[in-house]
Amino acid sequence: MTPDDLLSRFHTQIRLADKDAAPGFVVEHDGPVHRTYPLDAGAPGAMVECPQGLGEDPGHWIARQVEFFRGRGQEVEWKTYGYDEPADLGERLVAAGFVAQDPEVVLLGRCADLVHDVTWGGHDTPLTARTKGDLRMAMVIDKAVTDRERPLREDLVV
Numbered sequence: 001m002t003p004d005d006l007l008s009r010f011h012t013q014i015r016l017a018d019k020d021a022a023p024g025f026v027v028e029h030d031g032p033v034h035r036t037y038p039l040d041a042g043a044p045g046a047m048v049e050c051p052q053g054l055g056e057d058p059g060h061w062i063a064r065q066v067e068f069f070r071g072r073g074q075e076v077e078w079k080t081y082g083y084d085e086p087a088d089l090g091e092r093l094v095a096a097g098f099v100a101q102d103p104e105v106v107l108l109g110r111c112a113d114l115v116h117d118v119t120w121g122g123h124d125t126p127l128t129a130r131t132k133g134d135l136r137m138a139m140v141i142d143k144a145v146t147d148r149e150r151p152l153r154e155d156l157v158v
Contacts (some may be wrong), residue, residue, distance in 0.1 A: 032061060
C-alpha cells in the first residue's frame with residue numbers, strides 16, 4: 001500500500017465519514033463544512049473541518065462557522081490538514097479570528113506492522129487511572145510535559 005493509498009483511505013474512512021467525532025457529540029454538515037460539538041456549549045471539544053475544501057467562496061463558509069459558534073458562545077477548533085483546500089486556509093482562519101496552534105502529526109500505517117513486543121526499561125511505572133485523584137495526577141504530569149491545560153476527562157478513569 002502506498003502513502004497516497006493510506007491518505008486516501010484516511011480521508012474517505014475517517015474524515016468524510018466523520019469517524020473522528022466524540023461519542024454523543026452533534027455531527028452535522030453546513031455545506032462543505034463538517035461540524036462536531038457537544039450539546040453543552042460550555043463543554044470542550046467543538047471541532048470544524050472541511051475535508052472536501054471550501055469551494056468558490058471560502059470566506060462565506062468560514063464566516064458562517066464563526067457566527068454559528070459565536071452564537072452558541074462556544075470555543076471551536078478548525079482542524080486543518082496539509083492537503084486541505086484552499087491552500088491558504090490557515091491564513092484565512094487566522095484572519096477570521098482563529099488562533100493557529102502548533103502543528104500536529106497524523107501517523108498512518110498498517111497496525112500489524114507497528115505491533116511488536118516491548119521491553120520495559122524499569123525506570124518508570126505506567127499509570128492506570130483508577131480514581132479521579134490518579135487522573136488529576138496524570139493531568140499535572142501531562143501539563144508539566146506539554147505545557148498545555150486540558151479539561152478533566154472523568155470518562156478515562158478505569
